[in-house]
Amino acid sequence: MRIASRLLTAIVLLLFYPAIAQDYCVTIESIMVDACTLGGTCPNEATPTCSCEGKNEMFRFKVGADDLNVANLNINWPNNAFQGICQNALTAQNTADLNEQVEACGWLVEPEDGVLPAGSQVLVVTSADMCIPSNSFASLSDTLIILYQCPGNFQGHFANFGTGFRTTTISFGGGCSSTATYDRSLLVTQAGVPGAEDGATVDFDLDGNAFYHNPGCNAPVPVSTVFAGDPEQACPGDVIQVGGVVDGPFTDWEWSGGSGTFDDPTALSTIYTLGPDDTETFFLTLSATDCNGVVTDQLEVVIIEGVVPVISPEGPLELCPGESIELTASGIGGFVWNTGDEGNTLTVSEPGIYTVVLNGPCGQTEASIEVTEGDTPTLITSPDSPQGLCEGQSITLSAEGNGTIEWSDGSTDSEWVVSSPGTYSVTLSNECGTATETWEIIDAGEPEITLLNEQPVVLCEGESIELIVSGIGNFIWQDGTQGNVFTVSQPGSYLVQLEHPCGEAELSIEVLDGGAPPQAAIIPMGSTSICAGESVVLLGEGQGEFLWNTGSSDDEIQVFLPGTYTLQVTNDCGSDVASIEITQPTQPLVVIGQGSEAAICNGESITLTATSTLPITWNNGVAGGTLEVSQPGTYYAFVQNECGSDTAFIEVLDGSPVAFFEASALSGEIPFEVTFDNQSELADFYEWSVNGNFISDAEDFSFTFNTQGTFDVTLLATDSAGCSDTYTLTIQAGICDPLVFIPNTFTPNGDGINDVFRVVTQCIENYEIRIFNRWGVLLYTGGPGDPAWNGNNGQGYYVTDGVYLYILHYTDLDGRQEELNGTITIFR
Structure with a gap:
């Protein structure tokens, strides 16, 4: 009978859904993100159902004003693909088993012919292969349509606690859809704090706002609620508007309470008129009835009278x-x-x-x-404090004022007679505060005078001193002055008498002549400017005890370092400080900026630069920090002072490299390979360039010209001192103009540089050169492929230095013949 009754209720409520007006097509209401499972992990589809969280996740949505059909449903999970909705014998058995869990009056039904009625609430389970006992439906109190995704996804569809956002979208086509997004980091435990725990659920309002909670292992089913409203304030006899809200399958509701009247107690929103007995805070009750019985909530009404401030x-x-x-x-x-x-x-x-x-x-x-x-407390007391108390006597302390008197013993009389030494106080109190007076009553003992000055008492020249005595009673000095302080400006004996409560006493004070304050002086026993390794004795003068800033207390000190030295002289009349500055001249040092070597390039001049804190003199007598030189040699800069001298030397070298090279050919057809023979003198470094572009830093150089044109090949020869010279030859590649290059000098001295005479030609078919001395004697005949002339006369002897004549005949590539003549100079 229980099942039949619930089924009837479910049918009635499903029939009622279309009458509910909604302004949306469909809306997601709740997602159970972290479903409960009874087993362990779920590695694959064959894992037992109760171990797979991905088969037991759920979410709930609500249908709007029009019916929808399951056939049009598509779900876009955050994870995994939608498998479609299954409705078969397995899902029917699942539904029946779940309904057995329901303890309230709710009921689960599957859709008829796939229709989801307008206004109905629908729960989607992520797999028909679900675990029935994993998540409870015991609290279901409304009719809920249940849908099962077809089996196939065993992994989770939602993302549990972590970082990032996850979005679920459901769609029925034709623009009918709903989207819900949640923040994984805001999922909460059952304790309500952010964290990972089974049961984490997110609810959504119509605007898609997310609300995070964790009801444990309970399915995300709708909860029936009744809300009577927030507390109201009213004056006696007022008329107030009340408005309740019910959410769930309630069939009727009614207001009650108070001594007044409701315009319509069965309306959720109605008017209540306060009655004569509604004179203090009271409650109005809203009762609503559903299949589970009556649910109530109370509205607090706070009575506000005409409150007197x-x-x-x-x-x-x-x-x-x-x-x-x-x-x-x-x-x-x-x-x-x-x-x-x-x-x-x-x-x-x-x-x-x-x-x-x-x-x-x-x-x-x-x-x-x-x-x-009010009045400020004014306290009048007598006698003054302190007071000396002689043996067997007493003192009467009195107090009066505009308030209540209280002595330190708790008495409130205006007088207090004390007979023993101690501290006594009285306090006057009124509305404006307190005033307190304290007496020190001391044992007067025997009359005694104590001198408080440091002894012996010394009076310095031109000064005065206060003699200070202590004791109980009145002090009278020899000139009749009264009080415990007496100022003197002359040495001598001074007498003071004490009128004591218990007798008299006198004291003679001797003031000694301390003389004048000290005057400190320091006398150097030598120069106050000492060189490194030297010292000077400083002699102290002054009347008193000596203390040097070195810690010494001797009359004199010997110092070896520059600095300020002070002497403090102290005696009874004060102290004085003298100081002296000991300096140390700069140690002579001179540095030449170019170092120990420099070079004069190609007969030019250079400027040597020296630095020092002292005046500089060069070895040629020139004074100053710079010296311009144009001849190689050894130069030095010299400085001196009272602490010695210093000299810096530099060797100036003759840097005159000569750049020269010969080419294996000056013209030819492309590709045209030319070998360049480096014959430079006095050079250490080389740079070859073609038309200004750096090619190589090798000593000798070969280059292939692959394009037609005229090319300037330049050699930059540099020595270790940085002096340089350049030499350039013009190479014609692919341009065959006849060219004959005849050197006008060479140096056959055996140093490997420019030791032979060689003719260089381009675009020449053949040539012959003959060399004669000044008397017409033939010395050498050569042509292409012949050895170069090394200055030999052809008989095994070398010619002497001088000028020699040559005649050269050549035939160019076009068969034209030409003659050239000139002179050659030999020097070794």
Whole structure:
């Protein structure tokens, strides 16, 4: 009968759904992100159902104003693909088993013919292969349509606690869809704090706002609620509007409570008129009935009477001179004081009557308080303190004033007779505070005078000193001056007498002549400028004890370092300090900026630069930091002072490299390979370039010209001192103009540089050159492929240095013949 009754209720409620007006097509209401499982991990589809969280996740949505059909449903999970909705014998058995869990009056049904009625609530389970006991349906109190995704996804569809956002979208086509997004980091445990725990659920309102909670292992089913409203405030006899809200399958509802009347107690929103007995806070009850019985909630109504304001602190109040009081009024509404000030606080600094008016929700009331003028406590006491008490005597302490007297023993009389030494006090109290007086009653003992000055007492020249004595009683000095302090400006004996409560005493004080204050002086026993390794003796002078800043207390000290030396001389009349500065001249040092070597390039001049803190003199007598030289040699800079001298030397070298090279050919057809024979002199480094572009830093150089044109091949020869020279030959590649290059000099001295005479030609078919001495004797005949002339006369002897004649005949590629002649100079 229980199942039949629930089924009937489910059918009735499903029939009722289309009558519910909605302004949306479909909306996601809740997602159970972290479903409960009874087993362990779920590595594959064959894992037992109760171990797979991915088969037991759920979410709930609500249908809008029009019916929908499951056949049109598509779900876009955050993870995994949608497998479609299954409705078969397995899902029917699942539904029946789940309904057995329901303890309230709710019911689970599968759709008929796939129709989801307007206004219906639908729960989607992520697999028909679900675990029935994993997530409870016991609290279901409404009819819920249940859908099962077809088996196939055993992994999770949602993402549990972590980072990032996840979005689920459902769609029925035709623009009918709903999307819900949640933040994984806001998922909570059952304790309500962010973290990972089974049962994490996210609810969504119609605007898609997410609300995070964790009801444990309970399915995300709708919960029936009744809300009577927030507390209301009312004055007696008022008329108030009440409005309740119910959410769930309630069939009727009714208001009750109070002594007044409802316009319509069966309407959720109605008017309530307060009754005569509604004079203090009371409650109105909203009761709603569903299949589980009656659910109630109460609305608190707070009665606001015409409250009389209360002023604190309570009066009457006394205002002490120079003070102020802050008056605070309490009540509901706005406050206006008779001073014109508004607000619940008022600071007053004058006596008078102060009134506050309260404009409350139920009328206007007022309260007043009187502030009177108070007196500052004034305490009059006698005798003065301290007082000496002789043996067997007593002293009467008296006090009076504008308040209550209390002695330190708790008595409140105006006098207190004390007969023993000690500390005694009296306090006067009134509304404006307290005043206290303290007496020190000491044992007078025997009359005795104590000198407080450091002894012996020394008076320095031109100064004065205060003699200070202590004791109980009155002091009289030899000139009749009274008091415990006496100023003297001359050495001698001074007498003071003491009138003691218990007798008399006298003391003679001897003031000694301390002489003049010391004058410190330091006398150097030599120069105050000492070189490194030297010293000077400093002699101290002055009357008193010596203390040098070196720590020595001797009359003289020997110092070896520059610095400031001080001497403090101290005696009874003070101290004096003298100081002296010991300096150390700069140690002679001179540095030549170019180092130890420099070079003069190609007969030019260079400027040597020297630096020093002292005047500089060069070896040629020139004074100053620079010296321009144009000849190689050894140069030095010299400085000196009283601590010695220093000399810096530099060797200036002759840097005159000569760049020269020969080419294996000056012209030819492309590709045209040319070998360049480096014959430079006095050079250490080389740079070859073609038309200004760097090619190589080798000593000798070969280059292939692959394009037609005229090319300048340049050799830059540099020595170790940085001096350089250049030599350039022009190479014609692919341009065959006849060219004959005949050197006009060579140096056959056997040094491997320019030792032979060689003719260089381009675009020449053949040539012959003959060389003669000045008397016409033939010395050499050569042509292409013949050895170059090395200055031999052809008979095994070398010719002497001088000028020789040559005649050269050549035939170019076109068969034209030409003759060239000139001279050659030999020097070794």
